[in-house]
Amino acid sequence: MPEQNLKMNLNFADRLLAAIDEKKTPLIVGLDPVYENLPPAITGHRELNDDQDLEVAVDAILEYCTRLLKVVAPLVPAVKINSAFFEQYYWYGMEAFHALVQEAAAHGLIVINDAKRADIGNTSERYASATLADPGFASMDDTVGADAVTVNPYMGSDSLAPFIKTAKEFNKGLFVLVRTSNPGAAEIQDANLSDGNPVYQHVGKLVAKWGAEMIGVRGYSSIGAVVGATNPGQLAALRWLLPQTLFLVPGYGAQGGTAADIAKAFKADKTGAIINSSRAIIYAHKSSQYAGMDWQKAVELATLAAKTEIAQALGMS
Amino acid sequence: MPEQNLKMNLNFADRLLAAIDEKKTPLIVGLDPVYENLPPAITGHRELNDDQDLEVAVDAILEYCTRLLKVVAPLVPAVKINSAFFEQYYWYGMEAFHALVQEAAAHGLIVINDAKRADIGNTSERYASATLADPGFASMDDTVGADAVTVNPYMGSDSLAPFIKTAKEFNKGLFVLVRTSNPGAAEIQDANLSDGNPVYQHVGKLVAKWGAEMIGVRGYSSIGAVVGATNPGQLAALRWLLPQTLFLVPGYGAQGGTAADIAKAFKADKTGAIINSSRAIIYAHKSSQYAGMDWQKAVELATLAAKTEIAQALGMS
Numbered sequence: 150m151p152e153q154n155l156k157m158n159l160n161f162a163d164r165l166l167a168a169i170d171e172k173k174t175p176l177i178v179g180l181d182p183v184y185e186n187l188p189p190a191i192t193g194h195r196e197l198n199d200d201q202d203l204e205v206a207v208d209a210i211l212e213y214c215t216r217l218l219k220v221v222a223p224l225v226p227a228v229k230i231n232s233a234f235f236e237q238y239y240w241y242g243m244e245a246f247h248a249l250v251q252e253a254a255a256h257g258l259i260v261i262n263d264a265k266r267a268d269i270g271n272t273s274e275r276y277a278s279a280t281l282a283d284p285g286f287a288s289m290d291d292t293v294g295a296d297a298v299t300v301n302p303y304m305g306s307d308s309l310a311p312f313i314k315t316a317k318e319f320n321k322g323l324f325v326l327v328r329t330s331n332p333g334a335a336e337i338q339d340a341n342l343s344d345g346n347p348v349y350q351h352v353g354k355l356v357a358k359w360g361a362e363m364i365g366v367r368g369y370s371s372i373g374a375v376v377g378a379t380n381p382g383q384l385a386a387l388r389w390l391l392p393q394t395l396f397l398v399p400g401y402g403a404q405g406g407t408a409a410d411i412a413k414a415f416k417a418d419k420t421g422a423i424i425n426s427s428r429a430i431i432y433a434h435k436s437s438q439y440a441g442m443d444w445q446k447a448v449e450l451a452t453l454a455a456k457t458e459i460a461q462a463l464g465m466s
Numbered sequence: 467m468p469e470q471n472l473k474m475n476l477n478f479a480d481r482l483l484a485a486i487d488e489k490k491t492p493l494i495v496g497l498d499p500v501y502e503n504l505p506p507a508i509t510g511h512r513e514l515n516d517d518q519d520l521e522v523a524v525d526a527i528l529e530y531c532t533r534l535l536k537v538v539a540p541l542v543p544a545v546k547i548n549s550a551f552f553e554q555y556y557w558y559g560m561e562a563f564h565a566l567v568q569e570a571a572a573h574g575l576i577v578i579n580d581a582k583r584a585d586i587g588n589t590s591e592r593y594a595s596a597t598l599a600d601p602g603f604a605s606m607d608d609t610v611g612a613d614a615v616t617v618n619p620y621m622g623s624d625s626l627a628p629f630i631k632t633a634k635e636f637n638k639g640l641f642v643l644v645r646t647s648n649p650g651a652a653e654i655q656d657a658n659l660s661d662g663n664p665v666y667q668h669v670g671k672l673v674a675k676w677g678a679e680m681i682g683v684r685g686y687s688s689i690g691a692v693v694g695a696t697n698p699g700q701l702a703a704l705r706w707l708l709p710q711t712l713f714l715v716p717g718y719g720a721q722g723g724t725a726a727d728i729a730k731a732f733k734a735d736k737t738g739a740i741i742n743s744s745r746a747i748i749y750a751h752k753s754s755q756y757a758g759m760d761w762q763k764a765v766e767l768a769t770l771a772a773k774t775e776i777a778q779a780l781g782m783s
Contacts, residue, residue, distance in 0.1 A: 181589065203603040233585060233592035239564060239601065243557040267618070268550060268582050269648040269716075272498065275550035284556070286520040301584070303620040303643060305650025326620060331586040333622025340668055341660040348665065351657055399586075 160365035161297060161322030162373070162395055166420065168226030168259055174456045175415075177261070178221045179399070179427030180249070181231035182210045188434045188444040191216075207238045211245040215252050217431060220448045222256035224456065229397070229425050230295070232264040232280070247292065254293050261397070262295035265326065267308045277315035281323075297322035299375060299397070302352050306359065313359060313372065322363075322371040325356045327387065330377025330400030339383075349383065350390060357391050369395050369420075376414065378406025378424070385413040388421065396422040402429035402455070408462035419463050426455050477682035478614060478639030479690070479712055483737065485543030485576055491773045492732075494578070495538045496716070496744030497566070498548035499527045505751045505761035508533075524555045528562040532569050534748060537765045539573035541773065546714070546742050547612070549581040549597070564609065571610050578714070579612035582643065584625045594632035598640075614639035616692060616714070619669050623676065630676060630689065639680075639688040642673045644704065647694025647717030666700065667707060674708050686712050686738070693731065695723025695741070702730040705738065713739040719746035719772070725779035736780050743772050 159167075169175050184192070184206045192198055197209035218228070230253070235246035253260045266276040278285075280298045300312050302325050312323050328338050328349040338349040353374060360370030373395035376387050387396070396414045400406040401424050414422035429436075433451035434444035442450075476484075486492050501509070501517045504526055509515055514526035535545070547570070552563035570577045583593040595602075597615045617629050619642050629640050645655050645666040655666040670691060677687030690712035693704050704713070713731045717723040718741050731739035746753075750768035751761035759767075 201604050203605050231585075231589060231592075233583075233589045233596065236596035237592040239596070239606070240557040240561040242596075243560050247556060263585075265585050265618075266550075266582070268548075268580075269646065272548060272550045275548075275554040279550065279553035279556070279559075287518050288520050289556070301582075301618050301620055303618055303654055304646050304648055305653040305655070307648050307650035308646075309650075329586065329621050329625075331621055331624050333624035333626075336622040336672060337620055337665070337669060338622070340665065343658040343660055343662070345660070348654070348657065352654060355653060 159320060160363065161316065161320055161371035162363070162369040163365035163367050164296070164320075165226065165259055165322070165395065165423070166365075166367045166369065169420075169423070172224060172226045174225060174459060175423045176225050176452070176456050176459055177227040177229055177423045177425050178225050178430050178452065179229045179231065179263070179425045180214055180217070180431060181234045181427050182214055182431065183234065184209060186432050186435065187213050190444055203238055203241055207241045207245045210234075210238075211248060214249050216445065217448055218249075218252050218256055218258065220445050221430070221452055222253075222258055224449070224452050225258075227259035227261060227296075227423060228253050229261040229263050229427075231427075232262060250295055251292060259297070260295040261324065262298040265299050265301050267301040267304050267312075269304065270307045270311060273308050274311040277311045281312065281315050281321055282319055294319070295321075297324060297373075299324045299326065301326050302355065306355070309359065313363075316371055317363065320371075322373060324373040324375050324397040325352070325359070327353045327356060327374040328376050328380065328383050330379045330406065334377065350386070353387050353391050353394070357394055360394060364393055367420075369393055373397055375399065378411045378414070381410040381413045384410070388414060388416065392416070397425065398422050399425045402426045408458045411459065412462040415463060419465060424459055430455065476637060477680065478633065478637055478688035479680070479686040480682035480684050481613070481637075482543065482576055482639070482712065482740070483682075483684045483686065486737075486740070489541060489543045491542060491776060492740045493542050493769070493773050493776055494544040494546055494740045494742050495542055495747050495769065496546045496548065496580070496742045497531055497534070497748060498551045498744050499531055499748065500551065501526060503749050503752065504530050507761055520555055520558055524558045524562045527551075528565060531566050533762065534765055535566075535569050535573055535575065537762050538747070538769055539570075539575055541766070541769050542575070544576035544578060544613075544740060545570050546578040546580050546744075548744075549579060567612055568609060576614070577612040578641065579615040582616050582618050584618040584621050584629075586621065587624045587628060590625050591628040594628045598629065598632050598638055599636055611636070612638070614641060614690075616641045616643065618643050619672065623672070626676065630680075633688055634680065637688075639690060641690040641692050641714040642669070642676070644670045644673060644691040645693050645697065645700050647696045647723065651694065667703070670704050670708050670711070674711055677711060681710055684737075686710055690714055692716065695728045695731070698727040698730045701727065705731060705733065709733070714742065715739050716742045719743045725775045728776065729779040732780060736782060741776055747772065
């Protein structure tokens with residue numbers, strides 16, 4: 150069976166778990182490219198060396214990410230592309246975003262669109278089309294959308310229903326913000342409700358409820374949760390509370406979460422989470438550890454190092 | 467002094483209040499255009515009659531909105547453009563979105579970008595550039611960004627700090643989701659905290675705190691709140707709780723909020739809120755009330771009718 154058909158027939162959670170097994174790691178690479186941080190090998194090119202020129206900056210970023218995908222595609226199951234870093238370049242950036250999704254999909258990578266959208270129902274329908282569905286327009290016939298999108302729960306069930314419907318229709322997935330990795334997350338997400346539980350646990354239970362209809366053969370739902378690595382106690386509490394929910398764990402590396410912290414996102418069988426690393430991998434060339442190396446080699450080594458660290462934390466190596 | 471300079475020197479809240487005074491109404495028009503609902507005068511045009519063609523659909527929507535702005539610009543202080551309805555057309559749609567912002571600004575309308583963004587700090591910086599700042603690229607020299615953007619508070623202070631910084635830098639504004647107008651809003655926003663108050667009031671107090679540094683000469687902050695018209699009791703509670711916060715009130719008209727409901731968003735001096743109406747105005751040509759009329763006339767009459775209804779509810783007519 151051609152890969153495309155396989156993909157279309159499999160529950161997103163099952164696809165993601167199969168990719169994790171194949172690449173032997175729950176590590177995923179986050180693409181949030183900033184022109185200023187690109188290696189001189191890219192920005193030094195005579196056509197790509199003017200960051201005040203919108204199209205030049207976008208071209209450089211797309212070129213960098215395209216080459217980076219070739220390095221990481223054999224090593225990790227998925228990439229998370231951060232929509233904001235493309236949106237900042239207006240429509241030029243959005244065209245590059247979609248080009249990058251096609252590149253990643255062509256490599257067989259699962260693509261998570263980190264867009265953190267949500268609105269009232271009829272607007273969320275449009276966001277689900279824009280961020281998750283495969284495009285339905287004749288002129289975009291061979292274009293695919295991302296495999297999953299991150300969404301914000303503040304507006305409740307009906308604001309996410311169109312995303313869930315789209316995920317079902319295309320065998321795709323969602324990751325709902327539950328407990329994020331930033332310092333200010335505590336202000337609302339950790340506020341205690343009258344039943345004694347914090348808001349993030351209330352939201353976690355809603356995510357489990359929304360996901361109950363999309364459980365795959367491996368026992369996980371295609372509706373996952375974003376849970377930061379920066380608070381391991383909360384990670385452990387949520388892991389216990391939500392046995393069928395896959396966690397997308399940001400905050401590993403640059404944001405301060407350690408490999409020991411992220412181990413709490415997993416069950417005893419070493420399943421249950423994907424761990425995102427962005428800056429430590431995509432800007433590896435800036436680390437003294439990889440000084441003087443070709444940037445692609447630095448990316449490869451940083452990816453392998455993160456894989457090893459996570460495997461050790463999970464007792465898998 | 468040229469208008470552009472005036473604009474740049476005035477606090478956003480003061481600019482909005484001056485525009486409300488000038489147009490003698492707190493009504494604003496929401497642009498969330500759907501191709502299927504456009505009048506035959508637009509979609510029947512031989513170059514605009516194929517909704518399966520992405521570029522045709524975008525051209526038709528932009529043409530419609532551009533003409534509609536000419537009708538409503540003399541009547542209302544502001545328009546709210548819903549980003550999702552443009553994002554669904556990918557980069558073609560985003561180019562049209564920015565073209566429409568230029569059109570609205572050229573008419574002297576205040577433009578609210580209804581994008582409901584937020585992320586961790588370094589990502590929110592990018593979103594603040596994309597959705598609110600005036601573009602800083604040489605090739606977009608004469609392009610302006612929106613005057614305000616809607617943002618989601620779930621991730622807390624540091625997730626909104628870059629939007630606040632951008633708002634200060636460009637004398638623009640924010641509207642933070644506090645209590646939205648959709649049915650599912652109750653699930654998280656109305657959950658009671660251990661102090662006996664619901665989450666939305668906790669968020670409301672944070673909005674007042676964030677806004678304290680951006681109070682204009684009229685006593686209102688440039689950081690406002692989105693508060694739905696569909697629950698007048700909550701609207702009244704928040705009006706009392708947040709005396710310096712301007713409310714952006716959706717849900718009037720198509721979503722069920724009445725003019726009597728929205729009166730609770732205002733103080734005794736008739737200030738304190740803007741009331742958004744989208745579908746009842748932009749699709750006025752589909753109402754039996756305006757059957758057989760030119761669509762522009764229908765839009766004009768529907769806008770005037772909403773203005774009258776709101777003025778009556780506020781005891782101003």
